[in-house]
Amino acid sequence: MTSQRTPRILVVGGGFAGVACARRLERRLRPGEARITLTAPFDYQLYLPLLPQVASGVLTPQSVAVSLRRSLRRTRVVPGGAIGVDTKARVCVIRKINGAVLDEPYDVLVLAPGSVTRTFDIPGLTDHALGMKTLAEAAYLRDHVIAQLDLADASTDAAERAARLRFVVVGGGYAGTETAACLQRLTTAAARRYPRLDAGRIRWHVVDVASRLMPELGDRLGTEALRTLRRRGVEVSLGTSVERVERDRVRLTDGRELPCRTLVWTAGVAASPLVGTLGTDTVKGRLVVTDRMTVPGLDGVFALGDAAAVPDVTKGDGAVCPPTAQHALRQGKVAADNVVARLHGHPLRPYAHKDLGLVVDLGGTDAVSRPLGVQLTGLPAQAVARGYHLMALRTGVAKVRTATNWLLNAVAGDDYVRTGFQSRRRATLRDFEFTDAYLTPEQIRARRASVT
Known part of the structure; x- marks a missing residue:
């Protein structure tokens, strides 16, 4: 960077980490002091923890999608x-929503591309499973579930009806547990x-290879x-997983075969494939970074959020921060402070945050929460969970919209409306996350050679 040119800061990712970083940069830097650009596949920040409530119809999609252009005032949104990232040329390769590919130059790069659904080499999984990682997937899943009720109601075949009324959720973490809990309430009420x-014929299954449900919560809350x-x-x-997925059945590793038309896959996440284009060290797929969120060996590159193995200095012993919204939000702020410190020639500060606890909303008055180590269940836990979510939502509009949706759903219930998009073509995991769009390091080198 030279004094003759305004420094260019590029933030990759519109999630908690990326948006928090961009907002902090806007506050910390004077107008004209740096040019801030943020690129993200969508023009909104998704509040992922409430996605199961979108799938169940408790919240509208707009409640959990906060407009980037409303949140960011001085940041250029691409x-x-x-x-792909060409660290030698200091260029980030971006595929725009119209398919055009551009090279976005940077002086400082903040990588917060988030994560994608983690899948395994299970026959039929990517062809037949549905995900719960994006807003489109949540909206589609709601449509799909209601469609199964419609089709079961219209069917005269007992075997088909049984398969359509069975729903399997793979993954006993927060996403899987909340998805099953919220959608089970939806189908029971809709019946x-x-x-x-007969509501009694609707079957919901949660399958997880672990021996406990949500082990991070501890024995008491997990058991509750x-x-x-x-x-x-x-x-x-528990202690079992999926062996094979077919269009109308699921085979489990314990030998059971379940007639089923709906398999929801929530068995963990993996760092964005973008990290593989940098050619640097990773830990379980996440970029190795320092406690100041700099990428060793890459000048001017920071990484944070789900895609980075940020050291957890509060625990030590090589621990890294879990990929949660709580950490991503705070990492974004510290990363912004470190970017500003770098521009001003000041020392960077390490990221340190002690976990404030966990909340799990099971719908209705059911919840389990552990704020600051205090274990809560039932209505008190539900109040803590929803209060936490309201505080974490970025804008006042989102808070009001979400609170209004909760109140309206509690008073009036749901209309179980199916929008009907993609009704003639079943969507799968492959249709939402575009994990085959990334460049390889060889393609990036070839692209640089063709430009030079």
């Missing part, structure tokens, strides 16, 4: 996905509107969540 359907699900009739199978 709608597109970063598909009352179908005279030919498990008890809540089973009380509602949700079958929870």
Whole structure:
């Protein structure tokens, strides 16, 4: 960077980490002191923890999608996905939403591309499973679930009806547990509107290879969540996983074969494939970074959020921060401070944050929470969970919209409306996250050679 040119700061990612970083940069830098650009596939920040409530219809999609242009006032927003980074030329390769590819130059790069759904080499998985990582997936899943009720109600075939009324969620973490809990409430309530359907024939299953449900919560709260699900009739199978997925059935590793038309895959996340284009060290797929979130060996490159293995200095012993919104939000602020310090020639500061606790909303008055180590269940836990979510939402408009949706749903319930998009073509995991769009290091080198 030279004094003759305004420094160019490029933030990759519109999630908690990226948006928090850009907002902090806007506050810390004077107008004209640096040029801030943010690129993200969508023009909104998704509040991922509330996605199960979108799938169940408790919240509208707009409640959890905060406009980037409303949040960011001095940041140039480039709608597109970063598909490669040329660190030698200091260029980020971006595929815009119209398919055009551009080279976006930078002086300082902040990588916060987030994560994608982690899949395994299970026959039929990517062809038949549905995900819960994007807003489009949540909206599609709601449509799909209601469609199964419609089709089961219309069917005269007992085997088809049983398969359409069985729903399997793979993954006993927060996403899987909340998705199963919220959608089970949806289907049970909706069945009352179908005279030919017996709610007792609707089957929900949660499958996880772990021995406990949400082990991060601890024994007591994990057991309480498990008890809540089973009380509602949700079958929870621990210590098992999926062996094969077909269009109308799922085979588990314990030998069971379940007739099923709906498999929701929430078995973890993996760092964005973008990290593989840098050619630097990784830990379990996440970029190795210092406690100041700089990438060793790459001048002017910071990485944070789900895509980076940020050391957890509060725990030590090589621990890294978990990929949660709580950490991503705070990492974004510290990364912005370090970018500003770098521009001004000041020392960078390490990231340190002690976990404030966890909240799990199981719908209705059911929840489990552990704020500041205090274990809560039932209505008090629900109040803490929803209060936390309201505080974490970025704008006042989002807070009001979400609170209004909660109130309206509690008073009036749901209309179980199916929008009908993609009704004639079943969508799968492959249709939402575009994980095949990234460049390889060889393609990046070839691209640089063709330009020079």
